[in-house]
Amino acid sequence: MTFTTRPTLRGTFGMVSSTHWLASQSAMRILELGGNAFDAGAAAGFVLHVVEPHLNGPGGEVPAIIATADDPTPRVLCGQGVAPAGATIEHYRSLGLSLVPGSGPLAATVPGAVDAWLLLLRDHGTLPLSVVLEPAIDYARNGHPLVPRIADTIATVQELFEKHWPTSAAVWLKDRRPVTGRFSNEAYAATLEKLVREGEAAGADRQAQLEQARKTWREGFVAEAIDKFSRLPHRDSSGEDHGGLITGDDMAAFQASWEDAATYDWNGYTVAKTGPWGQGPGLLQSLAVLATLGDVDLDSADGVHTTVEVMKLSYADREAWYGDSADVPLDTLLSPTYAADRAKLIGPDASLELRPGSPDGRPPVLPSIATGNETGDATTGEPTVSPVGETRGDTCHVDVVDRWGNMISATPSGGWLQSSPTIPELGFCLGSRAQMFWLEEGLPASLAPGRRPRTTLTPTLVLRDGEPVMACGSPGGDQQDQWQLLFLLRHLGAGMDLQEAIDAPAWHTTGFPSSFYPRTTDPGGLVLESRLGKDIRDELVRRGHVVTESDPWSLGRLCAVRKEADGVLAAAANPRGMQGYAVGR
Numbered sequence: 001m002t003f004t005t006r007p008t009l010r011g012t013f014g015m016v017s018s019t020h021w022l023a024s025q026s027a028m029r030i031l032e033l034g035g036n037a038f039d040a041g042a043a044a045g046f047v048l049h050v051v052e053p054h055l056n057g058p059g060g061e062v063p064a065i066i067a068t069a070d071d072p073t074p075r076v077l078c079g080q081g082v083a084p085a086g087a088t089i090e091h092y093r094s095l096g097l098s099l100v101p102g103s104g105p106l107a108a109t110v111p112g113a114v115d116a117w118l119l120l121l122r123d124h125g126t127l128p129l130s131v132v133l134e135p136a137i138d139y140a141r142n143g144h145p146l147v148p149r150i151a152d153t154i155a156t157v158q159e160l161f162e163k164h165w166p167t168s169a170a171v172w173l174k175d176r177r178p179v180t181g182r183f184s185n186e187a188y189a190a191t192l193e194k195l196v197r198e199g200e201a202a203g204a205d206r207q208a209q210l211e212q213a214r215k216t217w218r219e220g221f222v223a224e225a226i227d228k229f230s231r232l233p234h235r236d237s238s239g240e241d242h243g244g245l246i247t248g249d250d251m252a253a254f255q256a257s258w259e260d261a262a263t264y265d266w267n268g269y270t271v272a273k274t275g276p277w278g279q280g281p282g283l284l285q286s287l288a289v290l291a292t293l294g295d296v297d298l299d300s301a302d303g304v305h306t307t308v309e310v311m312k313l314s315y316a317d318r319e320a321w322y323g324d325s326a327d328v329p330l331d332t333l334l335s336p337t338y339a340a341d342r343a344k345l346i347g348p349d350a351s352l353e354l355r356p357g358s359p360d361g362r363p364p365v366l367p368s369i370a371t372g373n374e375t376g377d378a379t380t381g382e383p384t385v386s387p388v389g390e391t392r393g394d395t396c397h398v399d400v401v402d403r404w405g406n407m408i409s410a411t412p413s414g415g416w417l418q419s420s421p422t423i424p425e426l427g428f429c430l431g432s433r434a435q436m437f438w439l440e441e442g443l444p445a446s447l448a449p450g451r452r453p454r455t456t457l458t459p460t461l462v463l464r465d466g467e468p469v470m471a472c473g474s475p476g477g478d479q480q481d482q483w484q485l486l487f488l489l490r491h492l493g494a495g496m497d498l499q500e501a502i503d504a505p506a507w508h509t510t511g512f513p514s515s516f517y518p519r520t521t522d523p524g525g526l527v528l529e530s531r532l533g534k535d536i537r538d539e540l541v542r543r544g545h546v547v548t549e550s551d552p553w554s555l556g557r558l559c560a561v562r563k564e565a566d567g568v569l570a571a572a573a574n575p576r577g578m579q580g581y582a583v584g585r
Contacts, residue, residue, distance in 0.1 A: 005575040006582075008499040010564075015571035015584035016040060017559035018398040019055070019475060022144060023047040024573075026135035027400055028583045030127065037406035038066065038124040039132055042117045044398040045412050046136035046192070049113075049428070050185065051144050053417045054153040055475065056396045058188070060414025060431040061112040063274050065261055065461040067468035068124060069405040074261040074272035074461045074468070077410075078452075079116025081109040081254055081433070085449045086245040089439050092447070097238060099369075100435045100447065102517025103419055104236025105244025107432035109453060111226075113412055114217055116256035122210040123258075124406075129206075129213055130196045137196075140189035140427075143182040147579060150417075154178035157418045164235035165421040168429070172417060187427030194221065214255075223251035225425045234421050237517055244420075246430065261461070264334055266291060269492055270463040276321070276328040279515075280458040282314040283481040287488070288339035289313065293346075298489060298504070301539035307489070308509045308526055308545070309346045311482050313355060315512040320356035320364035323444030324452040332359035350544035352523040354512060367438045369519050395457065395475035399561040401569050407561070409459035409471035411480070435517045456515050460484055462492070472560035474574075478515050482508040483556040491560075498560050498572035505529045506556035522546065529555050 009015060014031040018024045026047045027040035035043075041064070049058050056062075062079040092100060101107050121132060154161075154172045161169040162176070171187075172179055198220065199213035216222065227248035233241040261272040264284035271287065273280030289310045290296060297303040321328055332338050342357055356364035395413035400406075414431030422429045436454050437447035445454040456477045462470040470492075474483045483506055490501035510525035524546040528537065531552040541547050553576050561582075562570040571582035 004497070004499045004503050006499055006572070008497050009571045009582050009584045010568050011585040012403065012567070012569060013585045014040070014400070014402045015561045015569045015582065016044065016398070016400050017561050017571045017573045017580070017582040018044050018048070019396045019557060019559065019580045020048060020051050021579070021581040022051045022139065023398060024581045024583045027398065029135065030132065031402055033127065033131065035127045035132070036125065036404065037400040037402040037408050038120050039127045040402070041398055041400045041408040041410055042121050042125065043132045043135055044400070045113070045117050045410060046133055047139060048396045048398065048412055050136050050139045050188065052396050054150045055394045055416060056412040057415030057417065057431070058114050058428045059111045059419070060412065060416070061109070061433060061455070061457065062116050062410055062412040063278060063455065063457050063459055064116070064120070064408055064410035065272055065274070065459050065471070066124065066408045067406070067461060067463070072463065072467050074263065074463065076259045076261050076274050077116055077120055077256065078259055078274070079112040079256045080277070080452045080455055080457070081112035081431070082450050082452050083109055083434060083437065083447060084245040084247065084250040087434065087447060087449055089441060089447050092439050095242060098439060099517055099519060100437055100439060101236040101238045101242070102435045103432050104234050104242060105230050105232070105420055105430065106236055106242045107434050108230065108244050108246055108420060108430035109433045110246060110250050110254040111415065111431065112254065112256055113415070115214055115254070118210050118214045118217070119256045122207050129199050129210055133192050133196060137189050137192045140185045140192065143184040146180060146183045149577070151178040151180050153418060160235065167424045168417065168422045170424070171422050171427070185427045187424065189427070191222065191426050218254070219252045222426060223248045225423055226251060226430070229423045230430060244430065262330060264288060267493055268464060271488070272461040272463065273458060276330055277324040277452045278455045278458055279318050279322060279481060281322070281330060281333065282318045283458065283460070283485055284334055285314040285317060285339070286310050286481070286485050288334055288336070289343050292336070292340045292343045296489065298486065301536045304507055304528065304532070304536060304540060305350070305543055305545070306346065307485065308507070309351060311485065311509050312351060312511050313342050313345060315478070316354045316356040319354065319513055320366055321359070321444055323446070323454045325446045325448050326444030328444065329359040329362065348543065350524050350526070352511070352544070354521070365443060367440055367443055367513065369513060394477065397459070397473040397475055397557065397559045399471040399473065399559050401471065401561040401563055405468070405563065407461065407468045407471050407563070409461050409473050411457040411459045411473050411475070413457050413475070436515050454515070456480055458484070468563065470560060470562040472558060474559070475557040479508045479555070483558060487558050487560070498562060498570055502556070502558040502560065502572050502574055505532045507532070508555065527555065529553065
């Protein structure tokens, strides 16, 4: 029997997996109260804002994919906020910037997460908002134990807080030290409580209450505070002070939305992702190319090499074709003919080039930084995962399946405590997702008002014979779909148990432009966990990979829930970092 760090949980009532045990257990409490997977997912999402403030926040965003017991068709919940009306390439260039900063007010898009969670509850939830928000309000008001990584994160930006972001220093420093131990955020608790009160003022109808809470968020006291604070000049990762661009009008104009999922049929399953405004279809492209290559042994150097070269091709296409400002030829990118042509590029040695394809004969267009014509400012921004797996500003994830068969996969992120100065009246800060736009005209991911940045956030839903069977996902920035690819190959391809597939050694490539400021590229870069072994590492080096060996348990942040063929529900969670947990019964 293969060793795993934990058992795969199995039961029949409901299963939750998330990146923090308090979020998982809070979601399970909602299921126990009679709520469904969508009530539970939203409860977990709001708790994650509180207990993982270095990884996400209410000023950030959340994409999710759901399937309901009544309609198994996967649907994408888009809680990715857009660029403000004043966010033009000309404005940033007029400030002497060639890249959108990785932190500070200029890096913010309109917050999307809270409106998305409220929309989910309005359309598919069952419980009152007060019940769903109760765990988050309790932890924010009465305190929760901070995980050690939060203090570590605060320490990296302590000087910035003390010298330039005093409102953040007031929240996250005590006696000139990062806060530790039991921590409460009473300003955010008051924000949530006011949303509940404003919603309940709309009357007894649950949907009317949720609509009023959404309106309050977009047009009421939250929007007013953001409008007032966001345009104050603050230091950002360019090394200069700049004001932001979000206004009350931008807040009022944005609403989360529903849209169709991008799907690909592979190995008897249908894998559903967000559209190509995010990086999600890159995972589908990787599966399509691998389908032309036959079985891949992930316990061998050849298997590592093959998956890495496939992922490089998918990410090259991401750079050339994906983005909310583009007409993305997704049908061609996922076609068998295109996949076969791409597979022919994979040789025995590592490629050190960025090699996008030409779907439908269209020439690819890359940002100049990717072709070596321009160099980004080397000032430290907000990386998500360092080359050796260290997280400095990352992402969260939650998956839920309930006893009726409702299922959700959600990847909340942005609005990290180190993203932007804390808005004192609200208890949270804005996000920094605009750093994923390019300040060049004519690119798929060029900055434009009202457009979504090409996000790295990429939840996954899997169906079999038209019925949802699994929700999964991972934090990790550009690595999210790379780690998910390995998980799917192991679990759905090789038949590994959920926990076994999550625990298995992981790797990823960095051989493409990073989505995060300062948008660096590491040609041939390959990061792998050391437990893969010396023989595999040495063979990969011989093939030309530029290998960075990470700690043995440092890469991959997977969560997953599953509905098995006999109706039994299962869940597993990542042991790395000792923070993610699955619960269920």
